[in-house]
Amino acid sequence: MSSAIGFVQRVFKAFNPPIPQPSAETAPLKFGILGAAAIAPLAIITPALNHPEAVVYAVAARDKAKATAFAKNYGIERVYSGPNGYQELLDNPEIDAIYNPLPNGLHYEWTMKALAAGKHVLLEKPSANTAEETRQMFELAEQKGLVLLEAFHYRFHPAIQRVKAIIESGELGKLKHISATMAMPRGFLKANDIRFDYKLGGGAMMDMGCYTLNCIRYMSSSNPTSVFTAEHELHTPASAEASFKPNVDRATTAQLALPNDVTATLKCDLATPVSYCIIPSLPQLSATVTLEGGVIELYNYVLPTVYHSIKVHTKAGGKAGKRRVEKAYTFAEGNLEGKGEAWWTTYRYQLEAFVDRVKGRTPQTWVDKDDSIANLHWIEQIYAKTGLGSRPRSEFVPAQTEQAAE
Numbered sequence: 001m002s003s004a005i006g007f008v009q010r011v012f013k014a015f016n017p018p019i020p021q022p023s024a025e026t027a028p029l030k031f032g033i034l035g036a037a038a039i040a041p042l043a044i045i046t047p048a049l050n051h052p053e054a055v056v057y058a059v060a061a062r063d064k065a066k067a068t069a070f071a072k073n074y075g076i077e078r079v080y081s082g083p084n085g086y087q088e089l090l091d092n093p094e095i096d097a098i099y100n101p102l103p104n105g106l107h108y109e110w111t112m113k114a115l116a117a118g119k120h121v122l123l124e125k126p127s128a129n130t131a132e133e134t135r136q137m138f139e140l141a142e143q144k145g146l147v148l149l150e151a152f153h154y155r156f157h158p159a160i161q162r163v164k165a166i167i168e169s170g171e172l173g174k175l176k177h178i179s180a181t182m183a184m185p186r187g188f189l190k191a192n193d194i195r196f197d198y199k200l201g202g203g204a205m206m207d208m209g210c211y212t213l214n215c216i217r218y219m220s221s222s223n224p225t226s227v228f229t230a231e232h233e234l235h236t237p238a239s240a241e242a243s244f245k246p247n248v249d250r251a252t253t254a255q256l257a258l259p260n261d262v263t264a265t266l267k268c269d270l271a272t273p274v275s276y277c278i279i280p281s282l283p284q285l286s287a288t289v290t291l292e293g294g295v296i297e298l299y300n301y302v303l304p305t306v307y308h309s310i311k312v313h314t315k316a317g318g319k320a321g322k323r324r325v326e327k328a329y330t331f332a333e334g335n336l337e338g339k340g341e342a343w344w345t346t347y348r349y350q351l352e353a354f355v356d357r358v359k360g361r362t363p364q365t366w367v368d369k370d371d372s373i374a375n376l377h378w379i380e381q382i383y384a385k386t387g388l389g390s391r392p393r394s395e396f397v398p399a400q401t402e403q404a405a406e
């Protein structure tokens, strides 16, 4: 019963957070959002309401009516629209930081433009279509002394950090295998969703697979050494245009080799079909870690604030031993150091770290340049193994930076 009350309290507060007084010590970081994207309220607008040093100040959308309605709905002061709206927002000197939730295939172009305009960037996952583009974005951020973060929000939550701490504690011995799944039932996404558009960086491995791969890399503290196998199922729209290119994976499964004889399996699916012609599948958001001395099952690593469980099964002398269930809605509950409340979403934890970094404080955790480049590199390796190949590189050519031009 108490956990049902906890669930209601967490979810209510996550969506209706207390609104603190703005910080008296530092000026709030003013965010501008590129695109009236579906994810923006959850990922930045609601978390910023509760952050005393962050405010969502501007939004740009291509369509004027959409931009105006979005701004009105979320109480956003400045609105930009039309074909130059995104650039006009970037040109506003009052804006400190950009949230970039554009389709994956536009991440590179608009992050490069935002950095060129001197803005910090909170960039949606996956960071770009190719690892080379990711490298260029981080290099420009470094050159300009700006913060760039790929928004792997789940990494900022205590639940995933608690699992990593158990692995690293040595309690269950040597790591053997990790499996991570992210799959949604058919009908979760509309047929015209950006995730099914190859040019925009679509595909299951890009969208949901990027989490599964990231989770494997994070929990093993390593990068794959090779892709053993990678198989995909194609997205086949009901009415394909003549120009339709079958490069978009509706689902992908891959087996990876990691250092020290560790292996991993990832599965992602944008539209899991019904079983027996009628039974819909449930969302799958779990990760299982097998170690010599036991198994850790993490249910819901992606949205742990809503609900998660960390089941730890220990083996005794080769036989099944004890089982315990842990929760880590806060760092204290997970026996870790860090600030937060049980109702903080992954996005609220992430915003805390982002603002800390911009303000010159040390964030509780971070996802750095090498991490983001490696994630995209291995996404590309998995696509290469499926035979589908990488998503297309952006046609955007950045203006030479002052440093490069000298």
Ligand SMILES: NC(=O)C1=CN([C@@H]2O[C@H](COP(=O)(O)OP(=O)(O)OC[C@H]3O[C@@H](n4cnc5c(N)ncnc54)[C@H](OP(=O)(O)O)[C@@H]3O)[C@@H](O)[C@H]2O)C=CC1
Pocket (backbone or CB within 6 Å): 034, 035, 036, 037, 038, 039, 040, 043, 060, 061, 062, 063, 066, 101, 102, 103, 104, 106, 124, 125, 126, 151, 153, 194, 200, 207
């Ligand atoms: N961190 C997380 O939990 C999540 C992250 N994401 C990521 O966020 C990004 C956006 O996802 P989501 O919000 O679901 O997507 P939406 O389709 O809702 O938003 C994408 C935005 O991109 C803009 N856009 C600009 N050019 C194009 C174009 N050619 N075609 C389509 N849209 C265009 C649109 O803005 P405009 O308003 O100007 O028309 C639109 O609002 C993706 O990178 C995705 O991976 C998505 C969901 C969850």
Ligand SMILES: O=C1OC[C@@H](O)[C@H](O)[C@H]1O
Pocket (backbone or CB within 6 Å): 207, 208, 302
């Ligand atoms: O968190 C998420 O859930 C649904 C996905 O399609 C999305 O892009 C992802 O970030």
